[in-house]
Amino acid sequence: MSENFTFNLKATSGKARLGEITMPRGTIRTPAFMPVGTVGTVKAMYLDQVKEGGADIILGNTYHLMLRPGPERVARLGGLHELIRWPGPILTDSGGFQVMSLSGLRKLDEQGVTFKSHVDGSLHHMSPERSIEIQGLLDSDIQMQLDECVALPNEPREIERAMELSLRWAERCRVAFGNQPGKAMFGIVQGGDQPALRIRSAEGLKQLDLKGYSIGGLAVGEPQAVMLDMLRITLPVLPTEKPRYLMGVGTPDDMLKSVAEGIDMFDCVMPTRSGRHGLAFTRRGKVNIRNARHAEDMRPLDEQSSCPATRDYSRAYLHHLVRSNEALGGMLLSWNNLSYYQELMQGIRQAIAEDRFEDFKAETIEMWARGDI
């Protein structure tokens, strides 16, 4: 533990990095996968399971929590950690992305965003300063700047407008965040699929005293090759001694290839959302449990797994639960999927420590391609 936010780069294997973030609430082993706890819960999971499954940190969403239960209420109840009983670090997204993707956006200008809640249609305004204030009321450990993420493909001038606005908002968030030793504020690199704009954004953020850098504006529908190209453009501009967080990513394949470019942190709803829809992630690839071929298959998903959901329940039972739309189906598959994601991250960290990450990446991708599940 540390009373400050520190990042220790422990080893590299090619451009892949092994590290540790130490904060007052705990240590985060990187490369790290952060389960998404949107409204203060990692859906269909007990947080004890999330912790035992290997997660050091979870993600919360400013947009959702500002609508319900509300930041001042969360503060009155002792902060998010107290309310949801998660003692470890929490990273909160700033709300911009969720406003664009979920709410009835009414206005976006220099001052911030004005939107209608997707919950009850109430009108809200969020400025960069209010986003940081809300994240402070939530007692968030790693706070994101407010930014504007544009869809891809898009006009270069639109991408440039949003990137420049996000840079100005980063400055305002940095002032609003002030000096909070045990906490961190990350800037978010924008610039879409435009190399010059990515470099401009990264250079601009480097002028601010930031504890880490998120790579935003990706995983918005662009081909994986474009996402990886933008990492190859952006990461060399960023300081090596600070963590890099690729937002909203991703599949195991995405994460392996992004670690290879130098990414340290990930978050994605995929393991939990797809688990609730009957999709299981395993060492040998994906299994669609809804498929009739599993109806009488008494094998577990993976008898060698340490996760009870993966090792102790038959595919036939999982198939029955999912087909019957029973809550236990989504619970067991979410548990399996998060365990697989954390097992993958542990394998990645071990491979970097032993300087054999490229081989690990190739073997894991090949195992997935072979299937035989």
Ligand SMILES: N#Cc1ccc(CCNc2nc3cc4nc(N)[nH]c(=O)c4cc3[nH]2)cc1
């Ligand atoms: N199942 C499933 C599933 C659903 C959605 C996604 C894509 C998530 N992509 C994504 N999240 C993001 C969050 C973000 N937050 C902020 N503040 N800024 C971003 O540019 C940003 C970009 C993102 N890109 C991936 C998997």
